[in-house]
Amino acid sequence: MNDQQRPNAETAQDGAGTDAPVFTPRKNGPYRRVSEELAAWMRTGWADTERRDLRPVEQAPYTAKRRAALGARFPGERLVVPAGHLKTRSNDTEYPFRAACDYVYLTGDQSDGGCLVLEPAAGGGHEAIVYLLPRSDRENGEFWLDGRGELWNGRRDSLAEAGHLLGLATHDVRALPTALKEAPAAPTRIVRGHDPVLEEVLRVLRGDDEEAEKLAAERDGELAVHLADARLIKDEWEIGQLQQAVDSTVRGFADVVAALPKAEATSERYIEGTFFLRARVEGNDVGYGTIAASGPNATTLHWQRNDGPVRAGEMLLLDAGVETTTLYTADVTRTLPISGRFTDVQHRVYDLVFAAQEAGIAEVAPGRPFRAYHEEAQRVLAEGLIEWGLLEGPVERVLDLGLQRRYSLHGTGHMLGLDVHDCAIARTECYVHGDLEPGMVLTVEPGLYFQPDDLTVPEELRGIGVRIEDDVLVTAEGNQVLSAALPRSSEDVEAWLAERLPAV
Ligand code: GLY
Ligand code: MN
Numbered sequence: 001m002n003d004q005q006r007p008n009a010e011t012a013q014d015g016a017g018t019d020a021p022v023f024t025p026r027k028n029g030p031y032r033r034v035s036e037e038l039a040a041w042m043r044t045g046w047a048d049t050e051r052r053d054l055r056p057v058e059q060a061p062y063t064a065k066r067r068a069a070l071g072a073r074f075p076g077e078r079l080v081v082p083a084g085h086l087k088t089r090s091n092d093t094e095y096p097f098r099a100a101c102d103y104v105y106l107t108g109d110q111s112d113g114g115c116l117v118l119e120p121a122a123g124g125g126h127e128a129i130v131y132l133l134p135r136s137d138r139e140n141g142e143f144w145l146d147g148r149g150e151l152w153n154g155r156r157d158s159l160a161e162a163g164h165l166l167g168l169a170t171h172d173v174r175a176l177p178t179a180l181k182e183a184p185a186a187p188t189r190i191v192r193g194h195d196p197v198l199e200e201v202l203r204v205l206r207g208d209d210e211e212a213e214k215l216a217a218e219r220d221g222e223l224a225v226h227l228a229d230a231r232l233i234k235d236e237w238e239i240g241q242l243q244q245a246v247d248s249t250v251r252g253f254a255d256v257v258a259a260l261p262k263a264e265a266t267s268e269r270y271i272e273g274t275f276f277l278r279a280r281v282e283g284n285d286v287g288y289g290t291i292a293a294s295g296p297n298a299t300t301l302h303w304q305r306n307d308g309p310v311r312a313g314e315m316l317l318l319d320a321g322v323e324t325t326t327l328y329t330a331d332v333t334r335t336l337p338i339s340g341r342f343t344d345v346q347h348r349v350y351d352l353v354f355a356a357q358e359a360g361i362a363e364v365a366p367g368r369p370f371r372a373y374h375e376e377a378q379r380v381l382a383e384g385l386i387e388w389g390l391l392e393g394p395v396e397r398v399l400d401l402g403l404q405r406r407y408s409l410h411g412t413g414h415m416l417g418l419d420v421h422d423c424a425i426a427r428t429e430c431y432v433h434g435d436l437e438p439g440m441v442l443t444v445e446p447g448l449y450f451q452p453d454d455l456t457v458p459e460e461l462r463g464i465g466v467r468i469e470d471d472v473l474v475t476a477e478g479n480q481v482l483s484a485a486l487p488r489s490s491e492d493v494e495a496w497l498a499e500r501l502p503a504v
């Protein structure tokens with residue numbers, strides 16, 4: 001600080017000697033008044049940091065293609081795809097922001113409050129504009145007098161910078177409600193659930209009566225479903241991102257094995273924390289809440305408390321995925337004997353689940369129905385359960401009645417991408433009742449879960465839960481297991497653990 005920039009010491013204390021209505025932001029509670037002198041001084045002495053040498057992000061050519069495809073499906077219509085907003089966690093703290101998947105898919109951007117608009121162009125096609133919050137104004141003081149100011153939250157890209165990075169026209173998002181109100185009449189759709197303010201603007205514009213609202217809801221739903229359909233097939237850049245997510249996840253699983261003694265001394269939380277470290281260092285976050293389920297907790301499908309003990313002789317079911325900085329997630333499960341070797345009964349359950357997974361993966365190929373790998377894996381589980389005397393055959397009867405589900409609990413997999421359960425609202429004829437196509441990425445994840453209080457199974461099985469989950473790309477020839485670097489068979493798992501478990 002040089003002397004010229006220094007405020008007058010006598011007037012620089014908060015509010016001292018002035019009644020000027022100038023305030024510093026506090027999210028919850030009374031604002032704190034500042035002096036006019038400080039406010040004036042804060043306007044000056046800032047360097048120009050505009051970046052003028054920016055190149056588009058890697059995915060820019062891909063997002064452009066996706067926008068073109070979307071526009072072609074809805075010619076002449078205005079399409080509004082918001083990023084969403086920060087959500088309050090408690091009082092004045094917020095959850096980390098994660099932009100809505102469709103917005104990320106179409107822009108590559110992750111700014112809170114952002115919004116993509118595909119504006120129908122006069123000569124056909126669409127003009128794509130992304131609306132963003134620009135750099136904070138220094139002149140009017142918003143950069144430090146507003147709770148969203150950059151002084152508190154960090155520098156944002158300027159609109160010009162964001163435009164270069166994303167390969168898109170950019171406008172100030174604060175102008176968007178007015179822009180929508182003043183835009184030429186055109187049928188308009190919005191992806192709902194992310195921006196109540198914009199939804200309200202459109203509700204008024206599109207007609208405020210019940211009939212208009214019903215029609216608008218249907219039309220908006222079609223847009224969301226179409227985007228889910230489009231996201232079913234991953235392009236080469238997305239496949240690369242998913243492979244990165246899986247590779248980081250594989251490293252995270254190795255970290256966990258090395259940390260098992262610490263987990264035994266503490267709890268499942270040590271496992272969750274160890275994996276999270278890898279996710280934060282190499283990616284954005286975990287793609288979903290880690291399931292670190294030791295011993296009988298493995299029989300609770302959505303175990304996320306992760307506060308149980310980790311005991312030698314038991315197995316750890318770890319279901320975890322790193323989400324890349326671009327928001328693509330892996331979804332991998334391994335069930336590992338904590339002390340390095342499966343007991344006989346653990347081995348038996350593990351090998352049956354493994355056989356089911358092998359049978360399932362063999363069914364993942366272009367042209368095969370999506371259901372085929374589930375049905376094949378369930379058949380193998382049902383046959384094994386009949387052989388063990390837990391279910392009464394024949395197998396067709398068991399499968400028809402779904403009796404194996406008492407122990408297998410869930411479906412054998414789902415699409416994977418920006419969401420862990422990706423494309424969930426895609427049309428059933430494209431997904432659940434459709435055929436597999438090259439570029440789809442899905443999980444194959446059979447499991448067996450014998451509840452600790454299940455009197456229908458022998459005591460030795462009670463409290464055992466096993467799931468093996470891998471991420472599989474459908475290729476032109478068949479499939480590629482993206483998570484093949486993690487061992488799957490019981491023999492390979494034991495050998496892998498022997499190499500990694502710290503000597504005791
Ligand atoms: N981790 C969630 C799932 O496997 O579907
Ligand atoms: Mn899964």
Ligand code: MN
Pocket residue numbers: 319320331332333469
């Ligand atoms: Mn999973």
